[in-house]
Amino acid sequence: MSSIRKDQNQNQKTEITKDNDTGFARGNKKGGCAMSAHLAEKYFCENTINEVIGLKELRKNITDVTAKALYKFDVITSGNVRAASAETIEIMSSKVLKTLLESYSFSPLVQFDEATNQWEVIINEIGVTGCGKIREEAIEVAIDNAIMLMENFFEEIELYIRLDETKHQFPYFLRIRKCSSGEELLEVLNLAE
Amino acid sequence: MATAKYVQFDKVCEALGLKYKKKKKGHVWAGRSPLNNQIVSVAVHHNNAGGDMATGTFNTEIKKLGFKNYDEFKDFLDKL
Numbered sequence: 001m002s003s004i005r006k007d008q009n010q011n012q013k014t015e016i017t018k019d020n021d022t023g024f025a026r027g028n029k030k031g032g033c034a035m036s037a038h039l040a041e042k043y044f045c046e047n048t049i050n051e052v053i054g055l056k057e058l059r060k061n062i063t064d065v066t067a068k069a070l071y072k073f074d075v076i077t078s079g080n081v082r083a084a085s086a087e088t089i090e091i092m093s094s095k096v097l098k099t100l101l102e103s104y105s106f107s108p109l110v111q112f113d114e115a116t117n118q119w120e121v122i123i124n125e126i127g128v129t130g131c132g133k134i135r136e137e138a139i140e141v142a143i144d145n146a147i148m149l150m151e152n153f154f155e156e157i158e159l160y161i162r163l164d165e166t167k168h169q170f171p172y173f174l175r176i177r178k179c180s181s182g183e184e185l186l187e188v189l190n191l192a193e
Numbered sequence: 194m195a196t197a198k199y200v201q202f203d204k205v206c207e208a209l210g211l212k213y214k215k216k217k218k219g220h221v222w223a224g225r226s227p228l229n230n231q232i233v234s235v236a237v238h239h240n241n242a243g244g245d246m247a248t249g250t251f252n253t254e255i256k257k258l259g260f261k262n263y264d265e266f267k268d269f270l271d272k273l
Contacts, residue, residue: 109249113248113249115194115195116245116248120247120249122250122253124253127257129247129250129253130250141238144218144219144236144238145219145236145237148216148217148219148220151221152214152216152236155214156223165231165232
């Protein structure tokens with residue numbers, strides 16, 4: 001079901017579309033929006049407040065959900081809608097995830113150490129270091145070390161995600177994990193020439 | 194020279210009770226350091242094993258472990 005409405009502030013037409021055609025269950029259907037009907041209308045309450053699709057609905061409509069995520073860049077929330085405090089998952093396209101992760105950038109320090117007569121790389125965001133006789137070796141070692149620490153992070157993820165001192169590293173390690181080639185990893189770590 | 198060799202760093206990590214994890218291109222020390230009560234993880238590459246740690250690298254890694262400076266690290270190492 002869809003309708004055309006005129007936004008008073010922006011003086012332009014906006015199409016409001018409800019997903020009745022797919023029949024997704026809305027987690028916030030009963031009393032989810034506390035605003036008055038007027039305010040709700042004004043601020044597009046129904047469209048802006050997140051809806052949770054039940055797992056059964058997700059299975060039933062997986063093709064539509066995938067299409068929404070892929071082609072409309074929607075981020076769909078799913079979980080057990082019957083349980084009030086149940087954990088949920090987000091379904092999004094890889095492009096959207098990549099865009100979100102781009103804000104977690106790396107600022108590596110590459111320098112020559114006079115005291116030990118070697119090059120070193122320090123990536124403070126994830127606590128990675130690497131040394132080598134030549135610049136390229138130090139970069140190569142730092143990349144390998146970043147991969148080793150990323151592997152360790154995801155091996156211990158259930159602990160690390162709960163702790164303040166380690167959870168901030170999650171998006172950085174996820175960015176590394178999502179790289180599909182050595183060249184991409186070099187770019188992501190800002191270590192490409 | 195205010196730095197150490199990777200073998201000495203390994204010795205300190207072991208003494209702090211960190212867990213040794215063998216990896217394809219080296220090893221990782223991971224766990225909670227008793228010095229600062231923080232979870233730490235440090236990667237040591239095969240290429241660097243036995244060699245000197247560069248000064249910036251050394252300072253970065255010992256601070257993760259909870260040492261304030263080189264002297265504190267050296268005192269700890271000398272007692273092992």
